[in-house]
Amino acid sequence: MVLAGCQPETASQTTSLVPSSEVRPEEPIESQGADPCRDQQSNLEYSNCWLARGAEARSEVDIAFERARQAAQETDELESWGSQTEATRHWLNDELANSQADWAAFFEHQCELERRIARGGTGSRALLAKCQERLSNQRIAELDEFQSMISGPR
Template structure:
């Protein structure tokens, strides 16, 4: 499930794009705020890609659970969709709030991206726990 909410769109627009001829930023040694912002956003992008892959696996596992159940017991797919939608709303609100530590400043995108990466990594771990419980 790939959702690009308004916060994500604003973050993309606020993150400066690297020109093709500019050298790649060494995130392990980044010191300038624009580089730190870029590196934090890259970390979020990587976490989001991993989350999307694990979510697809979790959806397959939920579909399998529903196939094994009957009648009123079916609902793993809908439960997964519901929790993911609720989590996205929580993540976006929480990370917008995190940005207020430097509201309007150069570090705001870094704080938002860092929050997005951290919460996305935690959600991926939760989905992996679901997969493990299903024997995957």
């Protein structure tokens, strides 16, 4: 049975396992544009380009986390001022550290899942790195928002 306006899929048609950017509105507009590594001359260069981008974005997560951690620590110290115990409360700082550890585990598992889409083929490394860049950029935005909520815009 074929519904009106629908064509049955034939053996010659393929379905991508990775949704196109038009189907992923949650991605930032700048990431929906042209592939920044498209001009590379070989699969190895293409993968290396994405690996460098993924690694750079991941290191930027560490920088954003440190900014957020410092803001959380300052807020915790202000909250603790004048307390009877003289001990610093760690309400935000500890939860931020827990959140970051949970995110890091998610990051590893999600990107490994996406890498496996290529079933070990030449696209595996690029898929891994694209995921790393995407999730890192999302986490940076989350950490910057958290830091902004507790200490104002940076």
